[in-house]
Amino acid sequence: MITFIALSLSASVCAQLPDAKSIVQKVDDNMSASSRIFTSKMIIHNRRNTRTVESKTWSMGENKAYTEYLSPAREKGTKMLKLQDQLWIYSPETDRIIQISGHMLRQSVMGSDMSYEDMMEDPKLLNHYKVEIAGEESIAGRSCWIISLAAFTPDVTYERRKLWVDKERMVPVKEEMYAKSGILLKKTELSDFEKIQGRWYPKTILFKDMLKEGSGTEFVMEDIRFDVPIPDYIFSKASLKQ
Amino acid sequence: MRLAFKLAYKNLIGAGLRTWLNMIVLSISFIVIIWHKGLIDGWDNQARHDMIGWETGGGQYWQQNYDPYDPFTLADSHAAIPAALQVQIDSGNLVPILITQGTLYPSGRMQTVLIRGIDPGQHILKLPAHLLTSDSAQITALVGRKMAADNRIKTGDVITLRWRDVHGTFDAVDIKIAGIFDTNVPTVDMGQVWISLPLLQHMMMMPGEATLMVKKNDASGSVMVHGWKFKDKEVLLKTITEVIRMKSTGGFMIYGILMLLAMLAIFDTQVLSIFRRQKEIGTFVALGMTRGQVIGLFTLEGTMMSILAAILSAVYGIPLLALQAVKGLSIPGSSTDYGLAMADKIFPVYSAGLVAGTVAFILVTTTIVSYLPSRKIAKMKPTEALRGKLQ
Numbered sequence: 001m002i003t004f005i006a007l008s009l010s011a012s013v014c015a016q017l018p019d020a021k022s023i024v025q026k027v028d029d030n031m032s033a034s035s036r037i038f039t040s041k042m043i044i045h046n047r048r049n050t051r052t053v054e055s056k057t058w059s060m061g062e063n064k065a066y067t068e069y070l071s072p073a074r075e076k077g078t079k080m081l082k083l084q085d086q087l088w089i090y091s092p093e094t095d096r097i098i099q100i101s102g103h104m105l106r107q108s109v110m111g112s113d114m115s116y117e118d119m120m121e122d123p124k125l126l127n128h129y130k131v132e133i134a135g136e137e138s139i140a141g142r143s144c145w146i147i148s149l150a151a152f153t154p155d156v157t158y159e160r161r162k163l164w165v166d167k168e169r170m171v172p173v174k175e176e177m178y179a180k181s182g183i184l185l186k187k188t189e190l191s192d193f194e195k196i197q198g199r200w201y202p203k204t205i206l207f208k209d210m211l212k213e214g215s216g217t218e219f220v221m222e223d224i225r226f227d228v229p230i231p232d233y234i235f236s237k238a239s240l241k242q
Numbered sequence: 243m244r245l246a247f248k249l250a251y252k253n254l255i256g257a258g259l260r261t262w263l264n265m266i267v268l269s270i271s272f273i274v275i276i277w278h279k280g281l282i283d284g285w286d287n288q289a290r291h292d293m294i295g296w297e298t299g300g301g302q303y304w305q306q307n308y309d310p311y312d313p314f315t316l317a318d319s320h321a322a323i324p325a326a327l328q329v330q331i332d333s334g335n336l337v338p339i340l341i342t343q344g345t346l347y348p349s350g351r352m353q354t355v356l357i358r359g360i361d362p363g364q365h366i367l368k369l370p371a372h373l374l375t376s377d378s379a380q381i382t383a384l385v386g387r388k389m390a391a392d393n394r395i396k397t398g399d400v401i402t403l404r405w406r407d408v409h410g411t412f413d414a415v416d417i418k419i420a421g422i423f424d425t426n427v428p429t430v431d432m433g434q435v436w437i438s439l440p441l442l443q444h445m446m447m448m449p450g451e452a453t454l455m456v457k458k459n460d461a462s463g464s465v466m467v468h469g470w471k472f473k474d475k476e477v478l479l480k481t482i483t484e485v486i487r488m489k490s491t492g493g494f495m496i497y498g499i500l501m502l503l504a505m506l507a508i509f510d511t512q513v514l515s516i517f518r519r520q521k522e523i524g525t526f527v528a529l530g531m532t533r534g535q536v537i538g539l540f541t542l543e544g545t546m547m548s549i550l551a552a553i554l555s556a557v558y559g560i561p562l563l564a565l566q567a568v569k570g571l572s573i574p575g576s577s578t579d580y581g582l583a584m585a586d587k588i589f590p591v592y593s594a595g596l597v598a599g600t601v602a603f604i605l606v607t608t609t610i611v612s613y614l615p616s617r618k619i620a621k622m623k624p625t626e627a628l629r630g631k632l633q
Contacts, residue, residue: 047350108352154409179404179414211402211414213350 359442386431544612
């Protein structure tokens, strides 16, 4: 009898839980756009100092992105182009374009907590991860689903991830990325959500390399525009030298 | 001939301070040339010895994609150890090494490193690999003295190491520094973390694989293995050989300046002698000496200067150079930053060939320089020379 009641209760709880896949699908849909143009500030908190790097980014889908750095003076004019799984950087100091690959992808972008390979990752989580709801938690007064992600393809950067998704807005508010051994490697915290063109979008993302000292890197997006037409020439190597 | 030697010797001693000054300048040239060449030879010896002992061994088998100068190749530079080479590993003539990239986090700082896996039981390289043997589950690692100093690492420290496996997935673990080794070879020290080979193979999901294999120094021969290329000792030591050759060539400039000073002094002395000793030259000719014999006498005087300088050099140079050969010459600690194998102290090596060669070189040069102004004697008229008339 007790077993029967327990099973019935558990079945009723499971019935109330939404499908983890559909949650992640909604997150993917919310976070991606056919095109995006935004200016951003990358605030890098090091052990001794804090510095800010400003840039403007044009992106098309998930595979094309072009960034031009606007300040500080040392970085001004540096441009970055991502096409599929390739990345090029133009430095005005040397007037040369170099392709970032191999170990260089593991270097941090402008001394931040983000590496080039973080930027190269396929953001479509369902392509690589088996997802399941691991629980619920309230973050900054917002009720969230905790989604546990376990890789089913071997060629992923992180074997396990944990994602906190706002139940109402269907946007991630926090993410943790783990090594195979279970050590927490990176954490991102998303905040300053704003409804832009009908979707909730985080204007601030805090990236933190958990193995490194420092308060992490804040990525603050300003003036975001979705689904705007971007000419093709922007995503060409020739535009790097312009 | 004996008379010529006697006369030359008397004339030289008679010239007093002038002879001493020439001899001192020449003897300094002797000492500096021998010292500098000895230093270069000493560095060469030490660098080759250390590189063979710590890195190159008697040669290396490289996986065909491996290029130590191109880190982009590292991700694809691993393969299963072929059976033909496994036989040599089993007989202790070869040690396999697996190399991958990783990130070390000493005290919360981020340091890109190369993780090298080596057999803890190996005896081919000087690396104290036996320290990697551990009974506990914790991974133990070795780092070099320079790497430890740069990152403030001490023996017993526990540091997080992050890497990506063969599929590119991140993994991380806390490693314990089992020891800090002292080597003069920066390529096995700076930015390198050494751990046990079977452990690294497991961490990377590359069982039985290696990037390169180091041959025992005295093991003979090499075999052709598909997918692997053999690099002999001389190829692996090429960089240091070229740097030393370049340094050696650079030394010729110093020798040139020194020799120029010494030869100028001798040339001047000869010109002055011929000018001031015209009556003497006239007398020699009047007494029956041929002009050739008189030229020979003056040339011999110059040459004898270098012989006396060699004796003078031996008097104060041998103790000085011997002392340096024993005590060595301290090299600034930052020298290894240039990526060259350089000990804290270099001990010059003076071979018999080096000393004999330097003496012969200076002797011949001095003879030529002494002969050139003496040719003027051939044009002198003995009667006018006897009268001391300027010619």
